[in-house]
Amino acid sequence: MSQIQSNIPSGPLTEKWTQHKANLKVVSPANKRKLDVIVVGTGLAGASASSSLAELGYNVTTFCYQDSPRRAHSVAAQGGINAAKNYQNDNDSVYRLFMDTIKGGDYRSREANVYRLAEVSNLIIDQCVAQGVPFAREYGGLLDNRSFGGSLVSRTFYARGQTGQQLLIGAYGALSRQVGLGTVKLETRHEMLDLVVIDGVARGIIARDMVTGEIKRYSAHAVVIATGGYGNVFFLSTNAMGSNGSAMWQAYKKGAYVSNPSFVQIHPTCIPVHGDQQSKLTLMSESLRNDGRVWVPKKMEDVERLRKGAVKPSQIPDEDRDFYLERRYPTYGNLVPRDVASRAAKERCDAGFGVNETGKAVFLDFKYAIKRLGKSVVEARYGNLFQMYEKIADVNPYEEPMQIYPAIHYTMGGLWVDYNLMTNIPGLFAIGEANFSDHGANRLGASALMQGLADGYFVLPYTIGEFLAGEIMKPKPDVNHEAFVAAEKDVLERAEKLINIKGELPVDHFHKELGKIMWNKVGMSRNEKGMTEAIDDIKKLKSEFWKNVRVPGKVGELNQEIEKAMRVADYFEIGELMALDGLERNESCGGHFREESVTEDGETLRNDEIGCYVSLWQHKDVNVAPQLIKEPLIFENVELSQRSYK
Amino acid sequence: MATDNILKNLILKVWRQASPKDKGKFVTYTIQNVSTGSSFFEMLDLLNDDLIRKGDEPVAFDHDCREGICGTCSLFINGKPHGPDNLITTCQLHMRKFKEGETITIEPWRSAAFPVMKDLIVDRNAFEKIIQAGGFVSVNTGGIPDANAIPIAHDAAEESMDAAQCIGCGACVAACKNASAMLFVAAKVSHLALLPQGKTEATRRAKAMVAKMDELGFGNCTNTGACEAECPKGISIANIARLNREFLVAKFQD
Structure with missing residues (x-):
């Protein structure tokens, strides 16, 4: 296995990151000024990395294909961000968040990476509050939490149904501050189309200026890919229209390993497809499963009457409703992880119980929550999501249940990285959704935001030093090379x-x-x-x-x-x-x-x-099959068991 | 879901402009068989599909998330920013809002501060410059006290969130007869000034952002309220009063 250097530190799990940080090389402030870093992408990972690296003193050039960093698709994340603060006193801890994430990912992620993620999660919330992210608060002035799938505690911090937007505005603010100070050069409407490797080291990128069409060269001592996932391979997904996999793919063609590319998350609660003219799918936040109950009719004749429009969903009595998640998974109920909830919806629809004309929809019902909490509480929690639903589906979800169906949402696979978030090409780093490292075969809700910001604020700024410390004597690469x-x-x-x-x-x-x-x-x-x-x-x-x-x-x-x-x-x-x-x-x-x-x-x-x-795919040549290398997953602390949410 | 119908015929008057220097003109197209369940952009996708197959140039327009949150999309539709529906962006506008045979006029944002780049795409870089001038809390990464160290009143957080929802689309500027960016600046100033974390540098922020706004050639605010009426996120002009207050304090301090 000499090809794979995952650089996972030895020692007890709880000490690995602390020990590793102590051993990492640090670049002096005077030398940081001589070093250039390219960051591609301005979502949570890219924006947080750009600002943090620039604050440290590196010269950063940041790219996005949008007209502003604030538009990166992290902006669309709705429900929240996890952290192990245990503010609710419900016995949460770093260890519990770690275990939930390992189990949620079905034991296909690295222990050490996931533990580090759980460890730094609390710092993220502190950072975001300091930036002015208006998280939801209790009347006593302290932060509020809600629950997400795959967990039995309330550890999700949120800003209405726009948490991703608010976190991104925080990171975008930090990035914009550095642009204003002249430490980050920002290239908007630029798309990375190739990676430049010199003597086996990543030294720059080729980007197309999307306004003039000019193809341009950019050099640096290191390149950071933070371009998100490749879910748009499926054409219909919850990704933005422009989200794409080209930066990852060009890096792959230059020798970077791509890991677990088949691990794709299908989100259970999206607005169903309306027809052939459909261009994208809209997510309805997982947070809705805190208070919404998922069901289809028990009786086939009710399904048929619904499809004909002969009966409204609200007219079907409770005893004729099959709350199939609560029936199959009594412990977690409507809050099972995403993969489980998606397959359960498919199972009911395949059995013929899909509730719309296409047969590909189930109900998410708030009748019970409105009865229990009152309409105003439900509105305060989910108002913007309900409004969004009504505009798209033309149905008022306060009166009739939402129709939902699974859709492509997130890619757990991505560029292979070691513990330092560096790919197998020295100088090339991958952070956020663009790497493969933390979510195994299934990501838990509210953990994408956590990982993007963990990588950008609190991991990469430390680990990149290990590589850049060896670069201080080298001039910025010549773009005429x-x-x-x-x-x-x-x-x-x-x-x-x-x-x-x-x-x-x-x-x-x-x-x-x-x-x-x-x-x-x-x-x-x-x-x-x-x-x-x-x-x-x-x-x-x-x-x-x-x-x-x-x-x-x-x-x-x-x-x-x-x-x-x-x-x-x-x-x-x-x-x-x-x-x-x-x-x-x-x-x-x-x-x-x-x-x-x-x-x-x-x-x-x-x-x-x-x-x-972990699968590592190595590109060979255009007409030669890629080579599969395997990094064994070694579990020193967790006992592997069959996942059960019953 | 509501039952979808088919709009058999629509007439589109679309602004076509090859480049910033080109004079530009309206071109009329017809389009058939649009589902009322389609979004406005899915209708434009159909138009472009048709144009490409015929060997014509497709219409360039900005769009990305297509779920009303990234702020990329723009468009004046029948004279209104983001079209005839309220509290939505163009990408959330659905074809059920239009009638069989209707003529739909589609233009880019019309504002000197947002020059047209091509067809329906405008340059909103001026907004970036305003944010870069001060639209943030000046904290570096790390060394931050616990998130619950400073309690924030529930209502203050909610009011801040109301302002923080701005998506930076520019509809406020496009709707304003003076092309003022006051609602955009006020939303950011309020979002941060309402929180203790942002209060520390509130006056400095207001001053820097307003100075940049003036420098970039945005017009003055004459309180017409057009911005609030067209804001897809319903951001209130009460924020402009708060901005004026912060700005006044800054003036006194000078």
Whole structure:
């Protein structure tokens, strides 16, 4: 296993991070001024890392494809952020948050990374409050909490249903302050399209200026990828339209390992698909499951009457409602983890109990909460989500239950990183959703925000020093180096090639077709046959794309079609690797549900004999299959058991 | 979900402008078979799909999250920022708000502070500069006391949150006959001034942000209230009064 240096410190779990920090190299303030760092992405991870690194004294250049860092898709996270503060006195602790996260991830994450995440979680809340994040408060003036899936304690901090927005505004404020001070150079409307590696070390990126279309070179001593996930491979997802996997994929093509690409989170509570014109799916926060009850009718005749519009959901009496989560999982009830809740919804819909015309929807009902708490309390907690729902679905959720269905939401897989969040390419770091490290095979709700900010505020600023301490004598790399010239040429050629195909079908056509393949064969339920077919289907579609796509306009101008075409070209390849990874992992775990590996009552059946590993995929050549390397997962503190939420 | 119908025909008058220097003009398109369950952007996706297949240039427009929170989308639709519905962004506008055969006029934000870059896309970098001038609490990462060390009254946190909801879309500027950015600046100043953490530098912040706003050529506020009426997050002009108060204090301190 000499290829894998995960650099997990030895010693007791509770001491690892403390000990590791003590041993990390530190760069002096005078030397920090001589060092340049590129950060790609301005979500919670990218913005927090950029500001923190700049405060330390590094020269930072930060990129985002949006017109402002504040628009990164962390902004859309609704429900909250976890931390082990134990403010509710409900016996929460760092250890409990660690255990919940390990178990929620179905024992497919690294113990040491997850423990560190739980450890720094409390610092995040302190930091955010100091930045002016208006978290919800009790009347006594102290912070309020709510519950999220996969946990029996209340440890989720929130700002109405806009927690991601408020945390991002905090990080964006910190970043903007550094931009104003001149320590961060901000390049908005710029998209990273290649990584530049010199002598095996990451030394810069190639980015396209999305306003002028110019392809530009940027050099630095280190590059940090904070570009989020690749959920848009599925076309329909809760991701923003522009969220993409290209930074990760270009790094992969330059030698960085991609880990666990098949681990995708399907969120149980999204507004169902309305039809073929659908372009994206809207999430309804998991926090709604604190007070909402999920159900479908018990009787098929009620399902039929609902579909015909002959009866309103509110008219179906309680005794004829199947609260299937409460029935199957009495201990956790409506607050089971996301993968469990999603599959349970699919199970009912596959059995024919889906409540709308497409048969792909279940109810999330607030009738009981309104009766128990009063409408004003429910409105105070979820008002903006209810308003959002009504605008999209044209149904008032105070009167009739919401309709919901699972949708692609988050990717647990991503760039492989060691304990220092560095990829196998020295100088290339990956943080937030872009890395694979903390959530195993299923992420718990309210933990994405926690991880993004943990990485950016409290982990990377320490660990990057270990690498940069060795760089203090090196000048900033020259952008005229042949590696920059070649990478720039390569990007330009790729873009020109797409424009020159001059085929007949728009980019979106291919993207939608890819999405269908992925959803049907590499989605919520997977098997060997389906994934094998998917690889084949994707190859055919990809080849058709490169023959028949039509990308109007030029590379050298504001051109939204070339932006999409470059991303979709990468999605084919990412999708193929996802299917391959899913095929290789012949067990069920978390969000990865293999039909061949199921318990008697239809739950995921892990196989720890063969499955206790992180997959690391190494790119070979265009027409050569990638190589799979396995990092064994070693559990020193946790006893592996079959996950149960009953 | 409500039952969806099909709008068989719609007429779109769309602002087309190749570049910032181009004069620009309206171009009329027709579009068929739009589901009333589709969002406004899904309708524009259909238009662009059609244009590309015919060999024409698609219409460029800004959009990203498509769920009303990132603030990327803009558009004047039938003369109103974010279109005919209230308390939403353009991406949350659904086609059920339009009638069979209706003519829909689509324009970019019209404001000197937000120059058109292409078609319906405008440059809102001026907002970035205002935030960079002071729209934050000046704390570095680390060395922070426990989050519960300073209690904050429930109502103060809620009032701060009301202002903090601003998504920076620019509808307030676009709606204002003076192209004033007062609601945008006031929302940020209020969000932070209402909390003890932000109170410390409240006057300094107000002064710096207002100075930057003036420097960038935004107009004056004449209290027409158009900004509040068009704000997709319902941010109140009461915040402008608070900004004026902070600004006045700053003046006295000078």
